[in-house]
Amino acid sequence: MTELTRLTRELRDAGETALVPFLTAGYPDLETSRRLIAETAAAGCRILEIGVPFSDPVADGPAIQLASSKALAAGMTLGKALDLAAEARREHDLRVVLMGYLNPVLAYGPEKFAKACAAAGVAGVIVPDLPLEEAAGLRAVLAAGGVSLVDLVAPTSGDDRLAAYGASATGFLYLVSTTGVTGAGLGADIQSYVERVRRHTEVPLFVGFGISSPAAAAEVGAVADGAVVGSALLRLVDEAGDPDAAVAAVGAFLRETRAALAD
Amino acid sequence: MSILKTGGPGRFGGYGGQFVPETLVPCLLELEAARLAAEADPSFATELAHLQADYAGRPTPLYRARRLEAAWGPRSRIYLKREDLNHTGSHKLNNCLGQILLARRMGKQRIVAETGAGQHGVATATVCALMGLGCTVYMGATDVVRQAPNVARMRLLGAEILTVTAGSATLKDATSEAIRDWVTNVKDTHYIIGSTVGPHPYPTLVRDFQSVIGREARAQILEKEDSLPDRIIACVGGGSNAMGIFTGFLDDPVALFGVEAAGSDQGHSEALGRGTPGVLHGSYSYLVQDGDGQVIPAHSVAAGLDYPGVGPEHSHLRDSGRAVYLGVDDGEALDSCGECSRLEGIIPALESSHALAYCKKQLAEEGPGAEPLIIVNLSGRGDKDMAGLEAAAADGGATS
Secondary structure, eight states, rough: OHHHHHHHHHHTTOOOEEEEEEEESSSSSSHHHHHHHHHHHHHTTOOOEEEEEOOEEEEEHHHHHHHHHHHTTTTTHHHHHHHHHHHHHHSSEEEEEEEHHHHHHHHHHHHHHHHHHHHTTTEEEEEEOOOHHHHHHHHHHHHHOOEEEOOOEOOOOOOOHHHHHHOOOOOOOOEEEEOTTTSOOOOOOOOHHHHHTTTTTOOOOOEESOOOHHHHHHHHHSSSSSEEEOHHHHHHHHHOSSSHHHHHHHHHHHHHHHHHHHH | OOSOSSSSSTTTTTEEEESOOOGHHHHHHHHHHHHHHHHTOOHHHHHHHHHIIIOOOOOOOOEOOHHHHHOOOOOOOEEEEGGSSSSGGGGGGHHHHHHHHHHHHOOEEEEEEEEEHHHHHHHHHHHHHHOOOOOEEEHHHHHHHHHHHHHHHHHTOOOOOEESSTTSSSSOOOOOHHHHHHHHHHTTTEOOOSSSSSSHHHHHHHHHHHTHHHHHHHHHHHHHSSSSSSSEEEESSSSSHHHHHHTTTSSSOOOOEEEEEEOOOOOOOOOOHHOEEEEEEEEEEEBBBBBTOBOOOOOOSGGGGOOOOOOOHHHHHHTSEEEEEEEEEOOOOOOOOHHHHHHOOOOOOOHHHHHHHHHHHHHHOTOOOOOEEEEEEOOBBSSSGGGHHHHOOOHOOOOO
């Protein structure tokens, strides 16, 4: 059992809906990125997604596209994102899931990446452009180091695909809430979607894409084991104007959302 | 050990694959099933052949360009495969006619497409008008300006044009945005990708619909010369016109040359010549990227070649040595465009002008005694490029 599997089950058994913040590494700059990470821990989050910026993020909407291009312009790389992840793991009570597109991983070298993830204490990796049919190779090299490859499933995934994903899932299964890109809004009928996926797997189910408010998180939390919030946080950072305001806005949003999930 | 699969459906050697978000995979499986069902259904081929003949005007001529021969290689024989005479002015319609019939079989109500030069956008808007389907075309802001006539044509044909300002505001970014639209509207929307790129089954699908070029050209050259050509030359952006003509000659002793855009000091689009393998827009193929795996914006005077990736089958042909890929820069392409216009009365697209420029260059290297039999794929006409050509001429007579 991987570390991520243990933690997500522990949270589920304790009746807690996990709130998973997503932050783009190096956005708006490296120092503020560190402070934002610390703030997620201070707000009580236990799992953090760190986004590795890519030049062509086809699964992402405007907020993450903007954060990615600014982070790249400021010099962020996969190697530096791994350093940031190691620091987050070391200095806070956080388990880190790295989310990044395949090409930077290929350029870094998949085996080297898997070893670096294990060394950094990265608990899981999400690759949005690596569906089931293409994932076996990376899943194997990550598993060798005790790191989960966290799969995404979508409302368009049929039962046969959900069964296959369910069979190979470790850590948690990430349910894309809607047919669409990140930040576009929550999909309809989350309850029946989550129930449909749950028939195929025992792993905890986390829902992401389009959770833009504490109320939307609560709607997800009523049926799922976790809620991932990304674009909403990055929009707060973008609107904040300065690092202090960004950290304060993100902290307030996370605390309010955790409270909504606990109700 | 690679983590990537090296075989199976949609793989060309180790290249190709389906590197897309899960949301799209069921749709790609549906498309592949529709493609195979159409292949097995004679009525599909009959309807496509009818449209190719009576609507598109196929077969396109294979024309012997004697004045180019006199100027470039007195003992050479140069034939132009006149895809510029295809309806809408380029080879792009071949693919769009096939895909719109597939979209109709799948019951899709709406079409989305990307375009660089606007040739694929116009061809897509055309088939949507023909079939009465809604059409949205994504186009980079840079290209909206430099290919203005095609923007006007698309609008007249009833398409909605959405301008993309992200990134380099060219074909790469238009493609990303078209994919995002498709992910969002996947249930009722078919994505007509314009080249032999993207996730499986697109590279195969587009190649098959473009292979009519090579089939015709092979029969035509045998009839005219009673001989196969020594070489085929085609420009390569994503690579659909090149795959279309190459496919007809893959099993023959015919040299295949793909010409990429070497651009200028502003950059290049030579994925095969100067790139390394990576994943962009759903497939593993050669790619212009930096050491961190970030895609580098491409550059070419030809908007249709201004793309940092290339179709996966070309990557395989490159590695196997079956085809050879070279670069021609902006200036050489502009020069050849001018020469072909003045000598033959044919204004070629700046994309196709890259193939012409390489034809000239190779003949110059071989010297006046060489007697090659050449087919250049003249993939499109240059009307769309008039503003850029006039600006280049004013800039220093690049077309003289």
